[in-house]
Amino acid sequence: MTFKPYGVIPPxxxxxxxxxxVNEAVLRELVNLYIENGVHGxxxxxxxGEFYSFNEDEMKKILSVVVEETAGRVPVYAGANHITTRGVIEYLKLAKEAKVDAVSVLTPMFISQSQDELYHYYKSIAESTDLPVIIYNNKxxxxVTVEPETVARLSEIDNIVGIKDSTGDMTNTEEYIRLTRNNxxxxVLVGRDTLIYAGLSYGAVGAIxxxxxxxxxLVVSIYDRFMAGDxxxxxxxxxxxxPLRILCNMGTFPAVIKEGLVMQGIDVGKCLEPIAELNPEEKQKLREELKKLKLI
Known part of the structure; x- marks a missing residue:
């Protein structure tokens, strides 16, 4: 497997x-906006992206639009998340048909697995496809969490090429890196925006x-400056x-992200219910931060 994840990749x-x-026109607008601003995937x-909201036809549409509009300029990583192994494998087929470059697979939700079950879950998924697979750990x-020793075992499987760690636990991220550093x-991709620099310092390859x-x-500049030695x-x-990432604790995720785009004049709409809009006080806090960042 020659595919290697790297850089800043917006989910x-x-x-x-x-x-x-799904607003196809705005989705295409976002693809171009992010690529023009230097993202690496x-x-x-x-x-x-509220992956839990969609049926298979909607998933196909989203993936096909992103792949078509990206036109090979950067890699496209598709989320393929389901509680069961067979459910993920079906979603991998959709991703393959859409011609994405790699897939990200979240640990199963709701049920609590042993580490041995998680190992066989990801092993079976990887063996079902020739796509590069990224483990997504979001305890x-x-x-549910994939322990560092389990990740080290999984890293030996040819097409399991990385892991996104959204625990916010820097020791956990460091252990992922330490135990796989010779592979x-x-x-290892950082999944907590406040820890990108810390992760890169340890040897992470980028951030989702x-x-x-x-x-x-701004986010791309953390990676680019670090890699340039600055x-x-x-x-x-x-x-x-x-401060922007910390404000994402307001409301229900990803309400802050969508509102931040709306405030910049991009008509992304609302999150699907039951996620509610930010209240007026929360919107004002976000507006003030976006002004500080010169985004509005």
Whole structure:
């Protein structure tokens, strides 16, 4: 497997019309906006993209639009998340048909698995496809975690090429990196936007960063400056980004991300119910932060 994840990859939001349909025109607009701002990949159907909202036809539409509009300029990573192994495998077929470059697979939700079950879950998924597979670990959302020793075992499977760690636990991220650091075909991606610089310092290969939807140029600059050896510039950019990411704790995720785009004049619509809009006080806090960042 030659595919290697790297850089800043926004888990792109899914724009909706007022009727709750996927807004294809705005989705295409977002693809071009992010690429023009230097992102290194695009990731539809992630948590930020409300992946849990869609049937198979809607998933096909989202993936085909993103792949078509991207036109090979950057890799496209597709979320393929389901509680069962067979459910994920069916979604992998959709991703393959859409001609994405790689897939991200979340740990199963609702049920609680042993580490041996998680190992066989990802092993079976990887063996079912020739697509590169990225493990998605998000314990705060699923109450399930892939332990570092399990990740080390999984990294030996040829087409399991990385893991996104959204735990916010830097020791966990560090252990993923430490235990896989001699495997050139496996990379660790940071999933918490406040920890991009820290992750890169340990040896992470990049970040899947939700705030790259709202401030793509700023988030990309953390990675680009770090890779160019401008550590002070990268850290300054990380500090500049941090307040925006912390504001994402307002409301129900990803309401802040969508509202941030709306405030910039991009008609992405609302999150699907039951996620509610931010209240007036929360919107004002977000507006003030976007002004500080010169995004509005």
């Amino acid at each position: 792109i939001i899914t724009p909706f019309t007022s009727e709750g349909k 695009l990731f539809p159907l992630g948590t930020t 705060p959302k699923t109450n 050139e075909n496996f990379g 960063a939700s705030c790259a939807n709202v401030a793509p140029k 550590l002070k510039g990268a850290l300054d950019a990380q500090f500049e980004l941090a």
